[in-house]
Amino acid sequence: MRNTNQMVIRSRKRESGSAATAGLLALLQVIMVCVTVYVFAANLYSAPDAITSVGRAVDEQYKLTLYVTATVFILSQLGLAYAVYRFRDHGQKAHFSRGNNTMEFVWTTATIVLFLGLGILGRRAWAEVRFTPPAADAIHVEVTENQFVFNFRYPGPDGIFGKLDPKQISASTGNPLGIDSHDPAGKDDIVVPTLTVPVNHQVELMIGSQDVIHNFFVRELRLQQDAVPGLIVPIHFTPEKIGQYEIVCTQLCGLGHSRMHSYLNVVSDADYDAFLKSGGQ
Amino acid sequence: MSSHAHGGHSAHGAMAAPQGFIRKYIFSVDHKVIGIQYFLLALTAVLIGIVLSVLMRFHLVWPNVHLPFVSGGQMTQEQYLALVTMHGTIMVFFVLTTAPQGGFGNYFLPIQIGAPDMAFPRLNMLSFWVTFLAFVAILAAFFVPGGAPISGWTGYTPLSGLGEITGPGEGWGQTMWITSISLFCLASLLGALNFIATTIDMRAPGMGLFRMPLTVWGWFVTAILGLLAFGVLLAGGILLLLDRSAGTSFFLPAGLVVNDQIQNHAGGSPLLWQHLFWFFGHPEVYIAILPGMGVASHVLSTFARKPVFGYRAMAMAICAIGFLGFMVWGHHMFVSGMSPYSGFAFSVLTMSIGVPSAIKTFNWLGTLWGGKIQFKTPMLFAIGFVSLFVSGGLSGLFLAQPAVDNLLHATYYVVAHFHLVMGVAAIFGIFAATYFWFPKMFGRMMNEPLGKLHFWFTFVGAYCIFMPMHWVGIAGGIRRYADASAVAYLQKLQPIHQFITIAAFITAAAQIFFLINFFYSLKSGPKASKNPWDATTLEWITDSPPPHDNFAGNYPSVYRGPYEFSVPGVKEDYILQSLKPQEVDRVKE
């Protein structure tokens, strides 16, 4: 304890080793910030390229959010590291302060503007899919999920989906959706376990489930939707790149949850016609 | 000083202490004993929860290794999902909703406001024992036919609503889950009632609302959240029970076909369960964090020897978080099939809740700024709390936007987010509280070097476990997947999963430092004085541990705010709340 002739505040016994502790804590913070920023910035782990324009809009929004959060993250975590080191007890007096209303006002306003601004800017990427009805010439495909498979139904050449009758559901005899055998419109329906669509065409999926809640997720579309029994939820997308993409189920649906997956095949127009003609081969 | 009214108050203690082991330690109505009972229950629960998570991490990385204690030698998909479900349920309810509020809140709320006990001590005891029953019920789920449920801590229907046909564990296991949760709701409602009435009516003279410690603000607002939220979950739980066993269809629509069998239900909505669950579930996570925020403010101020920066803003931010917390539940349901317009509304509200959280973060930094920081173990955990809360909170900004949620929903990104804020930050709040108040509760000091060791391992370990999970999520790693065998692109993520698992093993093992410290110090730690930290709030004016009536009949009055540290013109660098103005030792500046 230092004896001064001005004892305004009794200073506490200096913490031995506090510089080491403070230094280590600050250092760990800095390392954590550097590693985190590096991995994010270098895109070491990323989603595969988006194959739709809406997907790219999602990526734009993600990037914008990343910049905002990175700024706040770096400033506050490094600020914490600095404060912890600079203001460690090395015999000084603490600076008495109850706060600063101006600062409160400033950082509150800034945060409101920043966060709400981000949220409102993010509307577009959401609205383009969810608030917008499908195009008139969209290709309609029914997606019916159940434990633990995906079924995709095309209406066939007549363009009409056959009626469904739950009593006629029989996966074992090749009618997993229960297409009503009495309905002529259902005779040409194509039911397949993978989703094949032509490139550069809007596709509207009507997503439902027979048993529990599942989900339809394709990373490259930046799109996912729960499949809820009792509901048919429409989503649409326009793929711009030919290829095969994984479809996974992200909603816990039972013991086969991690085994439930399928493929999105984006093919050329010619291949798509061939697919339809052959009844789904 | 204290007016002893008629009715049997003697000069020595206003309340006769109970006699006999059972009345003192088992069926006690003393809030201090009850607080310790809750704490020990949470400690048991967290150890179980950690074992479950270690088993999960093990399976994710070495799914084919022979496990001798598992029948068949290999963990099955459903066993993994049962671990997921039970880990989440036990941790969220029996650790994060129990230790901060039932444990420390029970122990210290009355003392910090200068009261002899909670408003309704017997109700308090009832709350604990019903919680204990709930804990027995959830553990029973492991042992009933079919085993533990596999529907996650969120229990979405119809997976949870149809019984055994949707999967193993969905029979008796799910029923035990609902029973346990329903009991927990009842206990929490009774507890919330007690906390609120106590805080409103039993504060010491001079303790206005804005002289309450922020810990009390945390417990008070948390109790209000609990009061308004748990009843909704209870309603949902009862309806789910009826769907499963009485043939009703609150959550089950028509036309369900499971294993080619049409289910005899009609007219229900699976989304209704989600709304009821998340209307509770979102306030629940604020219930888990708000007490920790109060503790963080309290400890930061004490060990920086500075008042909390912006005390009023901090108190109001706690209220704002609580209030807004009821308006954002739909952000768990962006892709659920709920109206996308509602989704956007929930999104804007969710972004708003980031504002009071940010205010708190800036004020914590402000508290440290210009301080005189002493790195005792409670302080290390409080600083760690701030760091982890910033990291976890910021990732929430991504999830709060539905467009971005399209990519991140149900991936490991979500797992990273909620673990950082709940599974680490809130836990750090519990650790900070434990190290801070251990001397008061048990009359002994914990070991500093061991405490610091515990901190370093846990702080580094937690970041090593959960920061990489963000990257797993961005790359498309799906949560609640028992293994990566079926989906090709998941194979690339195995190395990072291995890193996470190793980090998890080390961090889990490092908790031994805490356990040794805790139990050793209970018996053999150096004796603690009344106020080993030179702190300002009312718990530090009484003995360590406090007498049965908390203040030995000398109930304090309060003359100032709770964080009067380093006040200019005062000899000491702290002033107790209960010190009379004329007794404060001043010096000429």
Add this chain to the structure above:
Amino acid sequence: MPGIVTDEIELIHTDKGGGGGSSSGGDDGGGGGEFGGSGSVPQRTYITGMTVGLGGILMFFMALVSAYIVRKDIPNSGWHSLAVPRILWLNTAILIASSFTLVRARKLLRAHDEQGFRHWWSVTTILGIFFLAGQVIAWRQLAAAGLFLSTNPSSSFFYVFTAAHGVHLLGGVLALTWIMFRPLHRLTRGTATEVAAMYWHFMDGLWVFLFLLFLQGR
């Protein structure tokens, strides 16, 4: 307060299957209504406790009500509105009457008319029992019409609402009964009867609300 006064009794309500409990009645032996460092529980705390408890119970019922309203309004969803059993009108009248008799009883208690108080307090309790009996009869009438818990969504809601309310009201009846057997000197402070009255009037009002909800849904 525990242990201060050996004959102090604190009433604890636990409602089976319902939302939060309530704590009513009980003297704390000392300190009266003032909490000036005397270390005792002020009387107003029981009022606060009951108010808060009723808030918790309210949220429980509001969850059910919002589920009901949303379910009812889904178009083309097989919602068959329920014909409300006629006895419900009588039951509602009985319960409303019981609130009036309760008020009367409390007035007489304040006027130190013990006999009058106990008479009207008993009447209230008995009316409560009649209400519950009437609810059981209503269930019987529904069952006779082939409407059970699982028959259709509106019947499910009806049974759940009436059962939940009935369980809470039963708790109220037990509280009223307990107060009936309290010696007068333990009731003069009026706290026990006040919190019991708060609970009872709340359950009454809640029932009227539910009843109107059923009527509106026809």
